[in-house]
Amino acid sequence: MAAAVQPINTEPTYADVDRGVHRIMDPPGLMFWAWIGFCATLVGIAAALWTRQIYVGLGVTGLRQPNMWAVYITNFVFWVGIAHSGTLISAILYLFRTRWRTAVYRFAETMTLFAVLTAGLFPLVHLGRVWNAYWLLPYPNERSLQPNFRSPLVWDAFAVSTYLIISATFLVMGLIPDVANARDAAKGWRKTFYSILAVGWRGTGEQWRHFQMMYLLLAGLATPLVISVHSVVSWDFAMAQLPGWHSTIFAPYFVAGAILSGVALVITLIIPMRRLLNLEELITPWHLDNLAKVVLLTSLIVSYSYITETFMTWYSQDQYEVVTFQARYFGHYAPLFWLMVWGNCVFPLALFSPRIRRNTIWLLIITIFVNIGMWLERFVIIAGSLASNFNPSQWAIFRPSITEIMITVGSFAWFLMLFSLFARYLPIISMTELKEGIQWLRQSLRDNYYPGLPRE
Amino acid sequence: MSAEIELVGTFAGEEECIHAVEALKRNGVAFRVFSPIPSEHLVHAIGHGTSPVRAFVLIGGIAGVLAGIAVTVGTSWEWNLIVGGKPVVSWPPFIIIMFELMILLGGLSAAASFFLFARLPQFDPIPGYSERFSADRFGIAVECDEADSAKIEAMMREAGAEEIAHEDPRPEPAEH
Numbered sequence: 001m002a003a004a005v006q007p008i009n010t011e012p013t014y015a016d017v018d019r020g021v022h023r024i025m026d027p028p029g030l031m032f033w034a035w036i037g038f039c040a041t042l043v044g045i046a047a048a049l050w051t052r053q054i055y056v057g058l059g060v061t062g063l064r065q066p067n068m069w070a071v072y073i074t075n076f077v078f079w080v081g082i083a084h085s086g087t088l089i090s091a092i093l094y095l096f097r098t099r100w101r102t103a104v105y106r107f108a109e110t111m112t113l114f115a116v117l118t119a120g121l122f123p124l125v126h127l128g129r130v131w132n133a134y135w136l137l138p139y140p141n142e143r144s145l146q147p148n149f150r151s152p153l154v155w156d157a158f159a160v161s162t163y164l165i166i167s168a169t170f171l172v173m174g175l176i177p178d179v180a181n182a183r184d185a186a187k188g189w190r191k192t193f194y195s196i197l198a199v200g201w202r203g204t205g206e207q208w209r210h211f212q213m214m215y216l217l218l219a220g221l222a223t224p225l226v227i228s229v230h231s232v233v234s235w236d237f238a239m240a241q242l243p244g245w246h247s248t249i250f251a252p253y254f255v256a257g258a259i260l261s262g263v264a265l266v267i268t269l270i271i272p273m274r275r276l277l278n279l280e281e282l283i284t285p286w287h288l289d290n291l292a293k294v295v296l297l298t299s300l301i302v303s304y305s306y307i308t309e310t311f312m313t314w315y316s317q318d319q320y321e322v323v324t325f326q327a328r329y330f331g332h333y334a335p336l337f338w339l340m341v342w343g344n345c346v347f348p349l350a351l352f353s354p355r356i357r358r359n360t361i362w363l364l365i366i367t368i369f370v371n372i373g374m375w376l377e378r379f380v381i382i383a384g385s386l387a388s389n390f391n392p393s394q395w396a397i398f399r400p401s402i403t404e405i406m407i408t409v410g411s412f413a414w415f416l417m418l419f420s421l422f423a424r425y426l427p428i429i430s431m432t433e434l435k436e437g438i439q440w441l442r443q444s445l446r447d448n449y450y451p452g453l454p455r456e
Numbered sequence: 457m458s459a460e461i462e463l464v465g466t467f468a469g470e471e472e473c474i475h476a477v478e479a480l481k482r483n484g485v486a487f488r489v490f491s492p493i494p495s496e497h498l499v500h501a502i503g504h505g506t507s508p509v510r511a512f513v514l515i516g517g518i519a520g521v522l523a524g525i526a527v528t529v530g531t532s533w534e535w536n537l538i539v540g541g542k543p544v545v546s547w548p549p550f551i552i553i554m555f556e557l558m559i560l561l562g563g564l565s566a567a568a569s570f571f572l573f574a575r576l577p578q579f580d581p582i583p584g585y586s587e588r589f590s591a592d593r594f595g596i597a598v599e600c601d602e603a604d605s606a607k608i609e610a611m612m613r614e615a616g617a618e619e620i621a622h623e624d625p626r627p628e629p630a631e632h
Contacts, residue, residue, distance in 0.1 A: 013592065015591065018591050149531060169567050181590040184591065199578070204489060205499060205502040206573075206574065210569075210570050211570065213507035214566045225559045432492065
């Protein structure tokens with residue numbers, strides 16, 4: 001864009017990397033606090049509505065037989081899915097030594113942590129008696145009650161809690177060397193704050209030796225974990241015999257969808273931040289191009305899953321399945337279904353074009369549609385399948401109440417508020433890893449990714 | 457023999473630092489390296505072998521599996537649900553719990569053992585450390601006698617040290 005033409009430094013040094021990241025951590029201005037205040041207001045409204053729901057009961061929601069799972073569980077699955085991109089980019093691509101990962105992985109990892117935190121709220125929000133949530137965990141109690149380990153909901157409690165703890169550990173461990181860098185550059189209360197978080201890291205040979213082993217093994221453990229978590233989430237549905245849920249392809253289908261939505265949200269957040277915080281020299285079109293390729297690949301896998309699911313229904317000729325799928329394609333939820341197909345399958349095909357992959361406006365639009373599509377996918381599977389169960393006399397359409405809508409909006413505000421605060425106070429880009437692969441960053445800046453821009 | 461002087465060599469790049477490490481090792485000089493990046497080449501050049509963190513992760517992982525078996529099989533034996541002749545201990549769903557606990561305890565062991573071996577938290581100052589070593593410079597600190605300092609300084613300069621500072625090996629504790 002003509003207004004943003006600035007000379008690009010194609011030979012950034014370690015000091016340039018530090019300067020770029022420290023600039024993000026400069027004391028934020030009024031606009032930032034206005035944004036945080038806006039998000040906090042929405043979170044406050046959601047919290048008030050949840051409090052009312054706890055007091056009055058689940059009758060304030062649109063949850064009625066047979067639609068006892070709907071928006072809250074959709075949000076749960078959506079946010080767990082968003083979390084997956086972080087582990088994909090930080091752990092799986094780390095094991096593959098992917099070069100473009102270094103500039104964007106902390107973004108994705110931070111998203112993971114806050115997305116799992118957000119997701120973890122929804123099973124609680126969905127409980128009629130939230131004060132009994134701890135019954136899912138095995139603990140000694142006077143009535144000698146233990147959870148049934150054959151229940152997918154108990155698997156879920158274990159998988160999501162493990163995911164939260166391990167992704168937080170992975171993020172915090174990776175932060176230590178970068179926070180030490182921030183400590184050495186900071187003054188005042190920030191120096192004290194970063195000194196505590198850096199736990200005295202000095203980057204000695206010994207410290208790096210243990211750090212590298214620890215990081216490698218955490219990445220190795222997080223990789224199967226990420227696949228297991230969304231598989232377990234998918235089994236919440238697939239283990240039930242409901243038409244539209246009872247399917248063997250749900251685990252890989254959900255994992256691919258999770259990565260699709262997660263990487264799409266990484267792009268959606270990176271593009272405005274990159275512009276607002278002048279990060280063009282650290283996050284280049286090369287990084288966006290590669291992220292877009294991941295979106296394209298996972299979109300194709302998700303499209304294939306939709307086709308397989310439909311084929312299996314047709315081939316089985318199971319009348320209940322057929323009716324459920326007819327309702328999905330042509331019934332009450334059909335507009336949502338076809339918007340989902342557009343967002344997840346059709347629109348991302350534009351990413352086959354390198355010009356689109358490097359155009360931030362198009363990327364932003366496509367990834368927003370992907371996220372709308374992925375939210376709708378979960379809604380159509382959950383609410384759509386429950387709406388037409390085995391017994392036609394029970395069939396009913398789900399309509400969300402204002403409580404569910406505002407708690408959903410509040411969850412986005414909660415996520416964005418936490419993410420924004422993290423981004424302004426802690427290193428949202430890994431300086432150490434970006435410096436380690438600085439030759440690839442320089443290469444990407446030298447390549448013809450910035451047509452028409454003057455060079456330094 | 458107590459050290460009398462602390463030589464701190466500053467290097468602009470990883471390669472120069474690795475050369476200096478190799479030269480010091482060849483001459484049997486004890487040293488401490490500071491690096492702003494996770495350089496595998498540098499860690500390899502220092503050469504202290506594989507980190508024992510991996511053994512702790514293995515132990516943590518095994519403990520997780522055993523905890524998973526204990527909690528699932530134990531629960532099934534204590535409150536057995538005999539339905540239609542199905543087994544009391546049904547392994548397939550239990551493997552999920554074992555797997556998650558393996559990852560959980562393995563991961564936490566990785567973090568805990570890293571803190572243990574890297575001797576963190578460590579808020580006291582480390583001799584030779586400079587704020588530049590977390591930013592854009594590599595550093596090597598050597599505690600030596602005054603008599604050996606010229607020889608060691610020459611080694612570091614030959615490897616490409618930008619500057620070499622002479623410091624007190626026992627600095628005052630920092631305020632923060």
